[in-house]
Amino acid sequence: MTELEQYIKSYFGVVNAEDLNTIVSLFKLTTIKKGDFLLKSGKRCDHLSFVQSGLLRMFISTDEKEITQWISTKGYFSTDLSSFVFETPSRLSIQALVDSEIYSITKADYRKIGELVPKWHELEKLFIVRCFIILEERIFSHLSMTAEERYDYFFQNNKELFNQVPLQYIASMLGMTPETFSRIRKKQLL
């Protein structure tokens, strides 16, 4: 079983080997160089991407700065969900932070999964519910924690990321400036 199959199995609970094969066959492996964009805001996002290796940064540009919304590591899916599902212009940009291998599926092929795998919509729903719960959790962290507490919590659960990506992006993702991030970091190292 390929890694992609394993991930899809664990995220969606597809157990039937044949279905799994059908799904995975619709994904195409591509590579993307460090710094290149998988998606630029304003364009329609007609792909759903899966990180086989490497790192993707999803961010929103405002007048003053770029807000990093999330960093996708190996095993994560990445897309502008709103744009992908409703075919509206995307707000997010997605950029590779290092050379990356991406399994990618087009919207058209993605639709086929729903036709080919009977229970797909239900499994998909459960997957999105889990994503929803993660966001709820994240909102809660902003309502109830200080910057330092958010740092600690994130660090405990994502230690590896800290020596793989520019820290300013993690800072942005946690809702603080790079300076604040750096000072908290110093404190934690003592």
Place this chain on the structure above:
Amino acid sequence: MTELEQYIKSYFGVVNAEDLNTIVSLFKLTTIKKGDFLLKSGKRCDHLSFVQSGLLRMFISTDEKEITQWISTKGYFSTDLSSFVFETPSRLSIQALVDSEIYSITKADYRKIGELVPKWHELEKLFIVRCFIILEERIFSHLSMTAEERYDYFFQNNKELFNQVPLQYIASMLGMTPETFSRIRKKQLL
């Protein structure tokens, strides 16, 4: 067409009158008094509730304080999604802020919708995707806005709420103290 039917039609895009009727018939109207709980954290949330009239506050209790996650007004659904879907103990508590009329459906009956309405899981998925996008938006507001900007944005879109519920709950929901909320409010009134 009842209001509940209209809301379900607009949220889920169910067009078939018969299906709509089936769905709505599974909801039971109940009333709940101001201050009473629809759900207490720790219990399993086996209902999905729809606010026909009144106001529900969803909050999470921590050691020090209660964090208001959301206030549901007429036309909103309310549940601890994690608990409802995965049948785990709920983290949220749900309390009526005023006497309220609630259409409620049990998990068992909710499952029946999926069996009775062929496209239900797909419609449901789209609904949850929209909820997901709203949460993404909310996270963005915490990553990129000050307390005052969050206040302004929320006030513009929810003016009515400000004279219906204790303001401390709105403050909590926006991630600030009642004092900060009060000061921003004063500034905006000048």
Place this chain on the structure above:
DNA sequence: GTGATTTCTTGATTTTTGTCAAGAGCAAAA
């Protein structure tokens, strides 16, 4: 390896937000 970028750190300072405490305003209960 060297120079040029980019990223990270640090200090000084300002702004924002939180905390604590007291009092005012209001609404429900006795």
Place this chain on the structure above:
DNA sequence: TTTTGCTCTTGACAAAAATCAAGAAATCAC
């Protein structure tokens, strides 16, 4: 009506976080 809670406001102060500016460290391109 008076009393009792609750909610909201205000002030003084403290803490947290942002900003600005400079320099150090790391990384990249040649």
